[in-house]
Amino acid sequence: MLRLRSGDPDFARAFARLVKERRESDDNVARDVQTIVEDVRLRGDEALAEYTARFDGHAPADDDWRISPEACREAFDALKPDLRAALELAAERIREYHKAQLPGDRDYTDATGMRLGARWRPVDGAGLYVPGGRAAYPSSLLMNAIPAKVAGVERLVVVTPTPKGEANPLVLAAAHLAGADEVWRVGGAQAVAALAYGTKRIRPVDVITGPGNAWVAEAKRQLFGVVGIDMVAGPSEILVIADAKNDPQWIAADLLSQAEHDPVAQSILITDDAAFADQVADMVGVEIAMLPTAKVAKASWDAHGVIIVVDSLDEAPALANALAAEHVEIATDDPQALFDRIRHAGSVFLGRMTPEAVGDYVAGPNHVLPTGRRARFSSGLSVLDFMKRTSFIAATDAALAAVGPAAVALAEAEGLAAHARSIELRLGI
Amino acid sequence: MLRLRSGDPDFARAFARLVKERRESDDNVARDVQTIVEDVRLRGDEALAEYTARFDGHAPADDDWRISPEACREAFDALKPDLRAALELAAERIREYHKAQLPGDRDYTDATGMRLGARWRPVDGAGLYVPGGRAAYPSSLLMNAIPAKVAGVERLVVVTPTPKGEANPLVLAAAHLAGADEVWRVGGAQAVAALAYGTKRIRPVDVITGPGNAWVAEAKRQLFGVVGIDMVAGPSEILVIADAKNDPQWIAADLLSQAEHDPVAQSILITDDAAFADQVADMVGVEIAMLPTAKVAKASWDAHGVIIVVDSLDEAPALANALAAEHVEIATDDPQALFDRIRHAGSVFLGRMTPEAVGDYVAGPNHVLPTGRRARFSSGLSVLDFMKRTSFIAATDAALAAVGPAAVALAEAEGLAAHARSIELRLGI
Structure with a gap:
């Protein structure tokens, strides 16, 4: 964990280094992905089968590549009632929030008598990547699938790796709830290539969204232009701006909720009180010890955690704008005053009772957000990512x-x- | 020029080939661009100077890289009155159309007492590429710069190559009119890299838009994620749907207005009358002979021009949706009926009195539109390309x-x- 003080003579340089730091590795990923994508483009399902055998240790029978709607419904029906209710509440709130994003068409006649306007339509097909393993999150499926369905996308295709053939039942349940039209047992860059170019078995889609590892993210980046993609995604981050009136344990938990995602996730605290900073640092240690995710959280906090002590929280907005973080918590009495001065952030969580995790699941706004300073120029996922506009002139x-x-x-x-x-x-x- | 009849037994296959055809070459471009981009990232202005000397035959003095606002104003003041009035009319109509695109913020409290919303803000800086040579179009500068300024972008940076040191005065005039904040004498992939990473001389921007050759387009594609970009652009195309009641000369001129842009541009006519198709083909020959742009227009029409004769124009929307063309003209008595069935198109021009060229300049909607079937998933340039949304939760x-x-x-x-x-x-x- 790195500690900085804004009053230190070296602060400007150290902060600039922090802003520039990249936590994304791309060494051989781009080349590997290029090979896989080209192979799937040329050989289709045959290539898919080979990569699936190699990476997922799994060779589905010809009629077993697709997971049936019935299997998804069964997974949903088998959920414990409280979990099922939680998923339903999340889906309902996400749907409500995203419905209001639907853009209006324009159609008017100007003073010359020329008719002008613009018309929004959904894409025909959307592909949604859902990771296997550590990051197989049903919440993520809802956050991607519901905006597509609200946009009016008729064909929503989920691809997800099923290592050794095992699908995550929570993901299947969420696919049922969100109304996914097809679910396929493929993952990695090869799945993204299949969605973009299509194979005999899987018809191509127009837009691909959803989180994934470095290979998946790179495949989406390389295929941007062949299809639409949501964004170039990198490791997650949170910036917490907090005064000394907060409970240090709460703030420690918030920082760790980001750190437990990924060893290269980043949690940053800005506070105006050095003693509070010490208390939070101590509580991070205490809390980590209790976490089943301790190993990942500790790796992230040790390597990428940052505490910045400023003379006044008045300095925070400028630092926040330079960091342009994915998530920003403002835990003060008057969070709006600081928020008004923050221009670059994926999503902002206002006040002491709004931990970031509430936004990950049930608040309603999308949790797919720009990372790695991309909030300078891009936005969280929305229905607009699944629609396009045709202008017209008469x-x-x-x-x-x-x-x-x-x-x-x-x-x-x-x-x-x-x-x-x-x-x-x-x-x- | 290719002629197809929808009634022919081989039509489905020939049309599928047409839809799949790619007019974009990318052989060594990607590798060359990667080298240039990396070089500019590491060596900054020094690399810029070397590439500018090599590609533009030009070595500006240290204080001559930037073209002053005064020089732009002088170019504007020197315009002939009718051209100046035309530019002003275009700017005014583009501004009016794009102002209505400004998105509204959301801020509401739901039934649980949770405050939710989203706030739009412009990016801090936008970079606009303006080609030199054949494609140095002042209209293109207006179409890119005005949406950025309407969005509220404070720093709008124009880069443009000045071969042998000569800047296009029309481009400078348009830069003045559109309110560009900086104009730099650099072009090619090296200019795009400078905008994305910044150099000592040129500060980085957040979004890069604007047309360019294959190197510029590839540089934007490679730097997507470091900055925002408008879209992956390819050669232009037009689809004209016309019945036999049209003047074949008008339709020929419309087809050629696309063809004269670029030898790899594509013009396609769909008509339900074989005799009319013959008349248009003949008039294309007549009109080409009159054009100063004949060489380019003929190359495009010969290699990529297509006439499709259908049994009924009722077939046209399905074909149009498969082609997802940048520009679609519907020259019939009731264009709205066909338009209602077209889902994928960049911009649609309705009726016999709406040649595509009116949209290139003065109608108001943006002429930067998705090419190469990308209208399936992307939209023309708008103020949204220069803004981003921050969601919030309290x-x-x-x-x-x-x-x-x-x-x-x-x-x-x-x-x-x-x-x-x-x-x-x-x-x-």
Whole structure:
């Protein structure tokens, strides 16, 4: 864990180093992924079978690649009642929040008589990657699938690795609840390639979202343009801005809720009280000892945890904007005052009673958020990621007469004679 | 030029080939671009100077890399009055259309007492690539710069190559009119890398948009994630759906207005009348002969032009959806009926008096549109490309008591103990 004080002479340099630090490795991943993607593009299901055997230790029969809707419903029906109710509450709140994101169409006629507008439509098919193993989260399935369904996507395809053939029943239950149309037993870069290019068995989709390891993230990055993707995802992070009036144990738990995700996750505390900083650091030690996820959480906190002691929390917004963190908690009496000055953040959690974890599951806003300072230019997942806009123009004789000559002048200035001609012929000039 | 008839037995296969055809070459471009980008990242301005000398035959003095606001204003003042008025009309109409795209923030309190919402903010800095040479279009500068300024971007940086030191005065004039904050004499993949990573001379930006050649497009693709980009752009295309009541000369001009852009541009006509198809093909020949852009237009039409004769225009929407073209003209008496069935298109031009060129310049909607079937999943440039959304959550004691237990149940099911703990501690459970 790194400790910084904003008053120290070396602070600016140390903070700049923190901002620049990249926790993403990409050494041989890009090349490996390129090979796999090209192989799946050329050989389709045959390549999928080989990679699935190699990476997942699993060779499904020809009719066993797809997990049936019945299997998903059975997994849902088998949930314990409290877990089932929790998933249903989460789904309901996510759906409500995302419904309000549906964009409105435009269709109007301007003063020249020209009709102008824009029309939103969902993509035909969306593919959703769901990791196996440590990061197989049903909440993540809901957060990706529900916005797609709210957008109106007709074909929602889930791909998920099933190591040794074992599917995660919680993921299948969530797939049922979210209304996934197809679930396939494939994972890794090969699954992303199959979704983008299609195979005999799996028809291609138009947009691919969902979290994954470095190979999955790199495959999405490489296939961006062949399909739409949500974002380039990196390791998760949280920035907690807290004064000394907080319970240090609560803040320690918040920092660890990020750290337990991944050894390269990052948790940063900004506080204006050095003694409080010490208390939180101590409580992190106490809390880690209690966690079944202690090994991951400790690795993350030791290598990437940061405590910054500032002279005044007034300094916090500028630091937060430079960090442009995925999650920002503001645990003060008047969090809005600081929030008003924060321009770059994926999602902000206001006040002492809003731990980040509430946003991971049941608050409603999406938990798929920009990482690695990408909140400077990108947003959390929304229904817009599953829709696209078509603009339209309808000119009348009068409208074309009003604006056409200006278009002709510009086309001629740009040396585009046929552009000019297409208007001149209609105007008889 | 390729002629197809939807009634022919081989049509399905030939059309599928057309849909799959890629007009983008990427052989060695990706590797070259990777080298340049890495070089600029490591050596900054020194690398920029070397590439500028090599590719643009130009070695600016240290204080001559930036083109001053005064030089841009002078270029604007020197415009002939009709061209100046045309640029002003275009700018005004583009601004009006894009202002209505500004998204609304959300801030509400739900039944549990939880405050939820989302807040849109512009990115801090946007970089706009403007090509030199054949594709140095002032209209393109307006179409990229104005949405950024409408979004509220404070720092709009234009990069443009000036071969042998010569800047295009129309581009400088448009930069003045659109309110560009900085204009730099650099082009190619090296300029995109400079915008993404920054150099001593040029500060980095957050989003890069604008058209360019294959190297520029590939640099943007590779740097997606380091910065935001508008889209992966490919060669332009138009699909014209026209019945026999149209003047074949008008339709020929429309097809050529796309073809004259680029030898790999594509123009496709769908009509239900074989005789009309012949007339258009003949008029294309006549019109090409008159064009100063004949060489490019002929190369495009010969290699990539397509005429599809269908039995009924009722077949057109399905074909249009498969092609997902950048531009679609519907030149019929009732264009709306066909438009209602078209889901995938960048922009649609309705009726006989709406040539695509009017949308390139003065209609108002953006002319930066998805190409190469990407209208299946992406949209034209808009103010949203220069903004990002931060969601926020503020729970009260009561709200956390209402939804927290469900979050705890889900966190435990996912094996994320610190997530559960951060809520349990606050609820005292």
